[in-house]
Amino acid sequence: MAKTRHHMRSITGSTQINTYSPYGNNRNGEFPSSNSDPSAANVNVSFGKNEKKNLTPYEKLLYDLQYDTHFKAEEKAGRLIGFYRLYKDIGLGNFSRVKLGVHLLAKEEVAIKILDKTKLDNKTQRLLLREITSMENLYHPNIIRLYEVIETPNAIHIVTEYAPGGDLYTHITSEGKIPEDEAKHIFAQITAAVDHMHSKNIIHRDIKSENVFFVKEHLIKIGDFGFSTYSEKNQPLTTFCGSPPYAAPELYRDENYIGIYVDIWAMGITLFFMVTGLMPFRAENMGKLKKSIIDGHYSIPGSVSYQCQELINGLLNHEITERWSIKQIRSCSWLTHQNFPKEFNPFSMNINNYYTSSNVTKISTSIPTKSSIEYETYLRLQKLGITSEYLQVMNKNSDDKNFSNFDMINGTYRILLHRLQKQSNVLERDDMYAEKFNEDFPSLQNHMITSYRRTGERKSKQNLNQSQTHNAKVCIIL
Numbered sequence: 192m193a194k195t196r197h198h199m200r201s202i203t204g205s206t207q208i209n210t211y212s213p214y215g216n217n218r219n220g221e222f223p224s225s226n227s228d229p230s231a232a233n234v235n236v237s238f239g240k241n242e243k244k245n246l247t248p249y250e251k252l253l254y255d256l257q258y259d260t261h262f263k264a265e266e267k268a269g270r271l272i273g274f275y276r277l278y279k280d281i282g283l284g285n286f287s288r289v290k291l292g293v294h295l296l297a298k299e300e301v302a303i304k305i306l307d308k309t310k311l312d313n314k315t316q317r318l319l320l321r322e323i324t325s326m327e328n329l330y331h332p333n334i335i336r337l338y339e340v341i342e343t344p345n346a347i348h349i350v351t352e353y354a355p356g357g358d359l360y361t362h363i364t365s366e367g368k369i370p371e372d373e374a375k376h377i378f379a380q381i382t383a384a385v386d387h388m389h390s391k392n393i394i395h396r397d398i399k400s401e402n403v404f405f406v407k408e409h410l411i412k413i414g415d416f417g418f419s420t421y422s423e424k425n426q427p428l429t430t431f432c433g434s435p436p437y438a439a440p441e442l443y444r445d446e447n448y449i450g451i452y453v454d455i456w457a458m459g460i461t462l463f464f465m466v467t468g469l470m471p472f473r474a475e476n477m478g479k480l481k482k483s484i485i486d487g488h489y490s491i492p493g494s495v496s497y498q499c500q501e502l503i504n505g506l507l508n509h510e511i512t513e514r515w516s517i518k519q520i521r522s523c524s525w526l527t528h529q530n531f532p533k534e535f536n537p538f539s540m541n542i543n544n545y546y547t548s549s550n551v552t553k554i555s556t557s558i559p560t561k562s563s564i565e566y567e568t569y570l571r572l573q574k575l576g577i578t579s580e581y582l583q584v585m586n587k588n589s590d591d592k593n594f595s596n597f598d599m600i601n602g603t604y605r606i607l608l609h610r611l612q613k614q615s616n617v618l619e620r621d622d623m624y625a626e627k628f629n630e631d632f633p634s635l636q637n638h639m640i641t642s643y644r645r646t647g648e649r650k651s652k653q654n655l656n657q658s659q660t661h662n663a664k665v666c667i668i669l
Contacts, residue, residue, distance in 0.1 A: 247576020252295055272348055273341045273599050277303060286310040291353065296575050297606045301338060304349040311347075318417055323349065325393050325419040330535040332616050333384035335404065335414035336609050339602030350602060352609065354412055356405025359465070363400060368468035371496055377403075377411055378462055379529035384413045385454055386517045387534050394422050394450030396432040398457035400464055410618050422450045435480055436460065436470050440509055443481045452511040458520075459506025466495050471507065498525035535612050538565055564615065568608045577603065 246254060252274065255262045265271040270278075275292040281302065282289030292303040306319065326337035339350040359377070363369065369377065381403060388395055396418040404412050418432035427447035431438070439456035441448045463471045471489035474480035487509045491500050502525045505515035515523075521531060573579070577600055613619035 248296060249576035272343065273339070274603065275301065275303060275350065286315065292350065294603065294606055296603055299606045299610065300353045300355070302351050302353040304351070306347045308345055308347060319347070321419055322416045325416045326351070328391055329388060329393065330537055331384055331387040332532045332535065332613070332619055333380045333412050334387065335412045338605045339599070351414070352412070354404035354406045354414070356407060358401050359403040359411065360400035362405065363464060363468055369465045371466055371499060374465045375526055375529050376409060377465065379526055379531050380411050381413065381458060381461065382517060382520050383531040385458060389451050389454070389517065392421055392423055393419055395419050395454050396450065397434065398454055398461060399434050399437045400461055403461070406619070420450065425449055433457065435477060436472060438484065440485050440487065441511060443485055449511060452514050455506055455514055459503055462506065463491070463503055466499055467492055496525070498523070501525070532616070532618060538608060564608065564611045567611050568604060571607045572604060
């Protein structure tokens with residue numbers, strides 16, 4: 192993969208900034224072989240005397256990454272990568288770990304999955320590419336969002352949305368089964384997320400309580416797409432993926448399977464665990480667990496309502512043609528009156544697809560309603576110092592003519608765009624951030640943010656509590 196270097200000069204005329212994007216847009220199914228570190232080592236900034244005080248936040252960060260001794264020490268110690276400062280571990284896998292990070296420009300908490308390149312064989316690299324591709328193509332409020340991918344000589348860093356409330360498995364094992372009224376709300380969100388995946392022909396293949404994360408007490412997101420794959424409707428798959436207790440019987444007895452039915456079975460196991468605190472199929476070893484799942488014998492406690500039992504039985508039907516569809520789940524009596532969150536508008540995840548010089552001129556004079564969030568994002572980038580001049584020059588000089596997952600500016604754009612999308616969703620909205628944003632951009636307060644808020648409030652009047660205090664736990668299987 193060719194290296195892409197962007198050259199630009201600040202509007203002061205005396206600050207030369209060279210930023211490096213090590214990937215471009217990789218579509219060949221392989222990871223690039225570049226050993227370049229995309230952080231301070233590839234940023235060159237020169238100044239005239241006393242000019243640093245006139246820098247924008249973006250320019251100042253580039254300067255600090257290159258010259259500040261504290262930043263250099265953090266980078267050497269592995270506490271700094273790209274535009275992110277790394278903090279505590281929040282998850283651990285066989286070949287990876289997950290750390291809490293903060294984007295130094297956007298001031299956004301993120302989860303950073305770090306994979307040791309020396310331990311990635313060809314199969315694991317393929318899975319990793321699928322994970323990145325799947326997440327890039329999903330845009331739903333109940334699915335963890337991908338922001339950026341960064342490679343160093345020794346590691347690959349996948350930067351995603353952070354869910355601070357912990358995972359569903361930890362919640363149930365520590366607090367006990369979930370009351371049905373609360374379980375309905377959570378399961379409706381799981382259903383909406385899986386519906387969105389399947390509409391994009393993406394099969395998760397590892398749906399389980401460990402991969403359902405709480406952002407707030409009443410808001411969950413599905414994550415960990417390490418076993419996901421693209422599959423046309425009714426296309427047979429052959430690779431056994433996922434966690435054995437959640438695996439559908441056809442995975443154990445057949446040579447191939449249909450992906451959507453495997454996901455739906457796993458949803459049934461997850462629901463059973465939610466409302467009972469138990470697993471429907473339990474055994475002391477893998478052989479007995481396999482036999483138990485193939486035999487299909489399980490018992491639902493009498494404390495579970497008839498309507499919920501009916502849904503569980505529909506999801507755990509051994510005959511895939513009779514296993515309930517997403518449409519049947521949505522219309523079942525147990526989920527009557529539940530809200531199934533809709534997907535976000537499919538805004539471009541690559542900033543230069545929208546902000547060419549002609550588009551910038553156009554939206555500056557007349558803001559299209561459908562692009563108001565993108566326009567707000569652009570204003571936020573400008574405030575940070577990532578101006579249209581930078582974007583135009585980068586677009587002109589880029590080898591692949593397209594910012595990608597592997598670009599620090601595009602990562603900043605995605606974080607800011609997603610933050611504003613969340614503000615338009617009553618389940619996710621952070622009123623404290625809305626107030627801060629309105630202070631920064633008072634001219635847009637009534638035109639944009641307020642209109643989204645009113646729209647969201649018309650859709651739902653639910654009272655949302657504060658975030659849970661559980662520590663986040665991320666399950667990685669590689």
